Amino acid sequence: MPATAFLYVMSKSMNAIAERLGRPSDGRFFADAAAAVREAFIGTFYDEREGIVRGEGDEGFRQTHNVLALAFGLVPSGAEQRVADAIARDVRQRGMTLNTGALGTKYLLPVLTEHGHVDVAVALAEQTRFPSWGYWLDNGATSLWEHWKIESRSRGHYFLGTVDDWFYHYVAGIRPASEGFRTFRVDPRATEQLSSAGAQLRTPFGVAAVEWWRDGDAEFSLRLRVPVGTTALVRIPATASSVVSEGGVPISGVAGVAAVQWSDGVAAFEAGAGEYLFTVDSE
Structure with missing residues (x-):
């Protein structure tokens, strides 16, 4: 599911680049590709009855799958708030903790903030239980780690540190x-x-x-x-x-x-x- 979501974003980006470079035929090609991917994504992954996005083989609710779909515009028009509410509900049910990794963390706090759940976003930013940025700090972190666990070998990975984006752009x-x-x-x-x-x-x-x-x-x-x-x-x-x-x-x-x-x-x-x-x- 994430690969399909990113294929859509790449097609949209190529469309924008082609339009800016004055290459309308290329722009139309990538616009048509993006539209086809979006239609297939919604038809395959969006659960209309539950109002959430499910990847193939998903067991339970996946924050990343729903966050990416919402952030990239891959939710049916009019269903956006329902998906955002489901993300916020899952965060609360987990004791105000996130369940995202390299692909979804960047978009989690912005998606919650944009859809009326800034209180949940603030709670996640301030959280100190595992997994969280505060958990890193409480365990002596002075840099950004490869993953949430203390056993992380690499201590130089930015992709989980994108809370900084949220501080600048939304706080x-x-x-x-x-x-x-x-x-x-x-x-x-x-x-x-x-x-x-x-x-x-x-x-x-x-x-x-x-x-x-x-x-x-x-x-x-x-x-x-x-x-x-x-x-x-x-x-x-x-x-x-x-x-x-x-x-x-x-x-x-x-x-x-x-x-x-x-x-x-x-x-x-x-x-x-x-x-x-x-x-x-x-x-």
Whole structure:
């Protein structure tokens, strides 16, 4: 099953490369291949009655199989939340522990976060029982091991250390929105489970930096550095865009801030190059 999932991703990637290189016939070939693989994958591995993905010979629920299917878009439209809920349920039933390895670990925390289970993702990141990153730390790890067991011979493998991706992309909330970070997203997702976070990332245009916290007089504060030549697409929790300010000025009147919108408890706006301190006040 994982091999079929990765075949789909490779076909999609080749389609994108061909389109970018101006080779439409090659692009159509790989697009058709991806569509055929997706149809075969869903028909073979998706269990509609249970709402989960099963590989051939699976005994019980496999987190990796469901995580890969969800991360790669190999779940029928409209069934995504059901599969995500099944993953979260399995994590809870295992005592808030993961059951993924080299192929699935990279996508586990992002998939949970994107589908409303950020609390489960945070619990996994903080877990210290086997298997977990915390278990490594409690047993003296100063690098990333080949597998979860203490008996791991190689202590230099990154593929289980992809929790770092989640820290940057979902806790601090920094993610590219276009090539080379000319535009990038600032969308921290763990704002209810954690009290603060911060990260900085060196881009081709300079250092992008985010720091957020929840305490004091403001309900939420975000310090942001946007390098010259780039634009940040910001999303922060707020009951209305009118309660968000920068330096005491409502964001609708702040120089460098544009396209202010609000919906579903989130204020969204664009921030040009500069340094900002946004605060969300109680109504």
